Amino acid sequence: MTDYNGIVSKYEGQWAGRPKNVSEGVLFSYYAPGAQSVFISGDMNGWNSDVSRLVKGHDDVWRAIFKLRHGRSYDYKFVVDGNWITDPNNPDLNPDTSGGANSIVYIGGNGEVLQADNPERKKFTLEGRGISHTFFDSARYKRRFNLFYILPPNYD
Template sequence: MGKVVSFSFHCPGAQSVTLAGDFNGWNVSDHPMVYDGLQTVWIISLSLEPGRYEYKFFVDGKEWWNDPFAPKVPNVWGSENSYRDVE
């Protein structure tokens, strides 16, 4: 049984944001985020098994963004991915 983990991303002006990471094979369409107008953030909750998960936000179908509030690790493309450890 996984643990429910919430992700949020503040991105003013974005028309769409999806969450992609090693938990979904970096598929940019599997986990679309929902815009919360009251908090002005994009949000999603996933059930994840314990472990470390690397991820990024994919904005408007063209730009990759890291989570500004998460730690980072180098990736194979010479940039960084955000990560979250799930207990």
């Protein structure tokens, strides 16, 4: 991933909203007029909370652009003055390991940010892992159970 923070100023004045495609990659933005620092932490940077600082524009919107790998999803959160928060402009959430949620962005096979109505989103699984399904017949309970399990990435 490449962080294109040096050129985000050309997007100043655009509304802070959910992640969107720009010519350099995917633009993430967050409106926080009183914030001292805004970082993004997620799958795109190994969940490092102090590496990817967003650039604050004169319009009080913080922005960063990432070149993201095509055909996968990325969980992320903003870290605003040390507080981890989901993206208030992105309704797409994914459960996290602590009982909360992360924001998630889906990047299609051509690099486009996939919206909710895009059928390509159905093929995505948690952090690139495959979800498999089988049935389990229990003699003890005299019934069939649906069993779902998650496989590691690239599992054959």
